[in-house]
Amino acid sequence: MAKIALITHPACFEHRPPAGHPESPERLAAVLTALSGLDDLIRLDAPCAEKADLVRLHPIDHVERLMALEPKQTGQKQQLDPDTYMSAGSIEAALRAVGAVKAGIDGLMAGQFERAFCATRPPGHHAEARKAMGFCLWNSAAIGALYARAHYGLERVAVVDFDVHHGNGSQELAELDAEFFCASIHQGGIYPGTGHAAETGQGNLVNVPMPSGADGSAWRAAFAETILPALAAYRPQIIIVSAGFDGHRLDPLAGLNLEVDDYVWATERLLDVAEGKLVSTLEGGYHLQALAACAFAHVRTLQTYKARSGGGLAGV
Numbered sequence: 001m002a003k004i005a006l007i008t009h010p011a012c013f014e015h016r017p018p019a020g021h022p023e024s025p026e027r028l029a030a031v032l033t034a035l036s037g038l039d040d041l042i043r044l045d046a047p048c049a050e051k052a053d054l055v056r057l058h059p060i061d062h063v064e065r066l067m068a069l070e071p072k073q074t075g076q077k078q079q080l081d082p083d084t085y086m087s088a089g090s091i092e093a094a095l096r097a098v099g100a101v102k103a104g105i106d107g108l109m110a111g112q113f114e115r116a117f118c119a120t121r122p123p124g125h126h127a128e129a130r131k132a133m134g135f136c137l138w139n140s141a142a143i144g145a146l147y148a149r150a151h152y153g154l155e156r157v158a159v160v161d162f163d164v165h166h167g168n169g170s171q172e173l174a175e176l177d178a179e180f181f182c183a184s185i186h187q188g189g190i191y192p193g194t195g196h197a198a199e200t201g202q203g204n205l206v207n208v209p210m211p212s213g214a215d216g217s218a219w220r221a222a223f224a225e226t227i228l229p230a231l232a233a234y235r236p237q238i239i240i241v242s243a244g245f246d247g248h249r250l251d252p253l254a255g256l257n258l259e260v261d262d263y264v265w266a267t268e269r270l271l272d273v274a275e276g277k278l279v280s281t282l283e284g285g286y287h288l289q290a291l292a293a294c295a296f297a298h299v300r301t302l303q304t305y306k307a308r309s310g311g312g313l314a315g316v
């Protein structure tokens with residue numbers, strides 16, 4: 001079995017959107033309860049990222065403006081857009097979500113473990129450099145990619161996003177930075193409305209929009225035909241996975257028909273390309289039982305799958 005880290009922190013429960021909001025603390029509880037049954041995980045507390053980490057992606061004035069907007073008292077909410085809120089505790093939660101990805105990269109680079117799953121919230125992949133949106137404050141995956149390059153001198157860092165919503169924040173970085181590779185498979189035509197196949201950046205961006213109702217076989221085929229060859233050609237030194245499980249057929253926010261096994265398949269294929277090494281961070285997933293089952297299967301696969309060497313061009 002591969003050495004796997006589970007990186008989380010109780011502070012990630014303290015980001016509290018209003019009652020009834022789908023991105024709830026109960027999501028993290030469901031994930032951690034499911035993972036509590038897995039033995040041999042290296043369990044680490046997510047550290048807080050520092051401002052110096054955030055400003056690799058987010059301009060300092062935007063970072064400080066968001067920090068200043070955080071409500072001071074429990075129960076107060078600050079609404080940033082129609083569906084993005086902050087409560088007292090949101091900033092620490094989001095800093096630890098970024099810090100978890102950093103700690104995952106540090107552990108991989110130090111040889112402490114081979115793969116990591118960051119069970120944190122709020123999610124991050126919709127956060128653009130100057131805009132918190134779509135439940136997201138800071139873009140943990142993109143900041144992690146920039147950290148891996150700046151701190152370790154890695155030249156080829158990829159973000160692969162299989163959340164059902166397009167990872168517009170990570171795409172924004174790819175459009176500005178030709179060295180960075182980003183791929184997203186998502187449902188087309190839903191929030192945030194971007195991620196068309198023609199959006200290819202500088203040849204470093206792959207978007208795979210799927211039609212409403214698409215099932216696992218169509219999703220796997222598209223993933224295998226588009227994302228995997230491009231990713232293998234990029235030869236990533238590290239892959240950061242934006243792992244959203246809201247493409248599951250039971251998810252209330254979207255209309256794909258994926259099953260748990262589809263996430264197992266995607267995890268295996270990414271491990272093949274990564275030659276076994278990746279850091280995965282939780283993004284969406286809003287049906288609690290489906291989220292728990294998918295996250296468990298994802299981490300179990302990280303733990304047990306023996307990656308094939310040589311580029312990951314395994315069949316569907």
Ligand SMILES: [Zn+2]
Pocket residue numbers: 163164165244246283284285
């Ligand atoms: Zn999502």
